[in-house]
Amino acid sequence: YCWNICTLGEEVKMNMFQAINNALDTALKTDSTAIVFGEDVGFGGVFRCSMGLQAKYGNDRVFNTPLTEQGIIGFGIGAAVAGATAIAEIQFADYIFPAFDQIVNEAAKYRYRSGDQFDCGKLTIRTPCGAVGHGGLYHSQSPEAYFAHTPGLRVIYPRGPRKAKGLLLACIREPDPCVFFEPKIMYRAAVEEVPVEDYTMALDKADIVQTGNAVTLIGWGTQVHVLLEVAQLASEKFNVSCEVIDLVSILPWDRDTVCESVKKTKRVLVAHEAPLTGGFGAELAASIQEECFLYLEAPVARVTGYDTPFPYVFEPFYLPDKWRCLQAVHNLLNY
Numbered sequence: 001y002c003w004n005i006c007t008l009g010e011e012v013k014m015n016m017f018q019a020i021n022n023a024l025d026t027a028l029k030t031d032s033t034a035i036v037f038g039e040d041v042g043f044g045g046v047f048r049c050s051m052g053l054q055a056k057y058g059n060d061r062v063f064n065t066p067l068t069e070q071g072i073i074g075f076g077i078g079a080a081v082a083g084a085t086a087i088a089e090i091q092f093a094d095y096i097f098p099a100f101d102q103i104v105n106e107a108a109k110y111r112y113r114s115g116d117q118f119d120c121g122k123l124t125i126r127t128p129c130g131a132v133g134h135g136g137l138y139h140s141q142s143p144e145a146y147f148a149h150t151p152g153l154r155v156i157y158p159r160g161p162r163k164a165k166g167l168l169l170a171c172i173r174e175p176d177p178c179v180f181f182e183p184k185i186m187y188r189a190a191v192e193e194v195p196v197e198d199y200t201m202a203l204d205k206a207d208i209v210q211t212g213n214a215v216t217l218i219g220w221g222t223q224v225h226v227l228l229e230v231a232q233l234a235s236e237k238f239n240v241s242c243e244v245i246d247l248v249s250i251l252p253w254d255r256d257t258v259c260e261s262v263k264k265t266k267r268v269l270v271a272h273e274a275p276l277t278g279g280f281g282a283e284l285a286a287s288i289q290e291e292c293f294l295y296l297e298a299p300v301a302r303v304t305g306y307d308t309p310f311p312y313v314f315e316p317f318y319l320p321d322k323w324r325c326l327q328a329v330h331n332l333l334n335y
Contacts (some may be wrong), residue, residue, distance in 0.1 A: 011193040016186045019161035019194045020049045020126075023168040024087065026198050028057050031085050033122075034172070036062045038072055038089030046091055047128060047187050073099040073125065077107050080120035080177070087172060093129035093181060094141045107177040108152030121175040126168070128184035130222055130273050131319055135184075136312040142221075142274040142305075147179050148251045148283065154178040154203055155250040157220040160190040163248070166201030174203060183221035190225075206254035208261065212241035215329055216261045216268040218284060220247040223271050223320065230325040237326070238333060250280055258284065259291045266297040267332040271320045276304045298335035301328045 014022065027034045036050055042064040044051030054062040065072050069090055076086040090096045096103075103125065111119035131140045147155045154176055158164040164182065171178035209224060210231055217227040224246045231242035243261050247253055262268045268288055270281035285300040303320040311318050 010196045012196055013191060014161045014194040015188050015191045016158070016161045016164050016182070017047050017049050017188065019165040019192075020168060020182065021051060021053070022194065022196075023165040023172075024050060024053060025056070026169060027085065027087065027172045028053065028061060030198060031172075033083060034061070034085040034087060035079065036087045036089070037065050037075070039065060039067055039091045041089050045089060047184060049126070049182075049187075050089070069095055069097075069099040070102055073102040073107065076123050076125070077102060077110065077120045080123040081110070081118055083122075085122045085172060086120075086124070088123065088125050090125060090127040092139050093127040093143055094138045096125075096127055096143060100146070103147070103153070103177075103179065104150045108150045110152075111176070112152060119175065120177055122172075123177040124168070124171045124174075124180055125178065126180045126182060128187075129181045130183040130185060131310075131315060132185045133315070134312075135310070137309050140310040140315070142181075142272065144181055144220075144250045145274055145278055145280045145283075148280055150251075152176065153251060155181070156203060157181045157183070157248065157250055159183075159221055159224040159246050159248075160186060161192045161194050163201065165194055166199050167203065167248070169198065170200035170203050173200065178203075181221065185222055204249050204252055204254060206248050206257040207246040208243060208257065209246050210242070210244040212243035213265055214240035214267065215242045215332055216245060216258070216265045217242050217325070217329075218245045218247060218258060218268065218270045219272065220250065221273075223273065226320065226322050226325060227271060229322045230329060233322060233326050234329050238330065240333065242329065253284070255287060255291070259288065262288055262292045263295045266295050267335075268296075269301045269303065269325065269328050269332060271303045271325050273305050273319060275307045276302060277307050279304050298332045301332055303328045
């Protein structure tokens with residue numbers, strides 16, 4: 001495995017959709033059984049993540065599917081069981097729900113129900129998620145918590161290009177099915193130096209992206225960047241240092257890294273775009289309370305989306321932006 005600080009030879013500046021394209025290219029090049037499929041992936045997809053791959057590898061390995069999410073995942077399960085490395089794209093995470101039964105009742109259970117005689121572990125499901133500034137109700141949701149309730153899956157959420165390539169390649173080679181959520185606003189907004197050669201990253205390890213001792217800030221995807229801004233503001237306005245954790249993996253999540261940080265800082269804020277009720281922040285809050293109760297000097301705080309459908313013109317008020325999060329940090333420090 002390669003960690004964030006590793007050196008892997010030549011690096012090229014990429015945004016996140018380019019890093020994902022590079023990972024898919026690497027998977028197709030290194031694994032002759034790998035196939036990429038989904039709605040419109042043949043010409044590159046809505047976000048251009050598969051651009052150029054059909055021309056390079058042929059339409060028997062990179063191909064469009066009918067507009068049926070249940071069919072895409074059903075086909076992917078069958079292909080993976082038959083020995084192919086199946087990389088499926090659901091065009092928007094908001095439309096993954098027609099395939100929900102296939103994912104949670106078939107893909108996640110396949111190994112268990114056969115007593116490990118068969119599995120569909122070579123199935124990876126990529127899907128763009130989260131707010132994008134103009135998506136409204138049907139193109140802005142963050143449904144990771146639905147899948148976190150399902151043993152047998154891995155649920156992964158990169159924050160930028162370097163992580164996206166390493167984590168996606170790790171998912172593609174992982175022996176259990178993976179749901180890979182890609183925060184769509186980061187496709188072009190996040191730019192980093194990304195190794196050109198093949199590499200993978202650990203799928204069960206959170207990243208401490210900034211160390212601190214006053215408050216632990218936990219997020220994933222786009223929210224990590226928001227929390228880094230919050231940490232900077234807290235330093236300037238409150239003269240405190242915040243520790244920022246990128247959870248990276250929703251299922252399983254890195255309990256040890258989180259709890260070690262909370263025991264040090266004694267205060268914690270969890271922020272995510274999904275609604276409050278039943279959001280994955282609730283699982284983190286409950287687990288932190290169980291393991292770190294005697295260390296806490298304030299209740300676990302959550303700053304999230306609201307319990308409403310995702311709004312269109314009111315998106316700026318809905319999102320857990322840096323000002324809402326900074327106010328929560330202020331409340332924690334003065335509890």
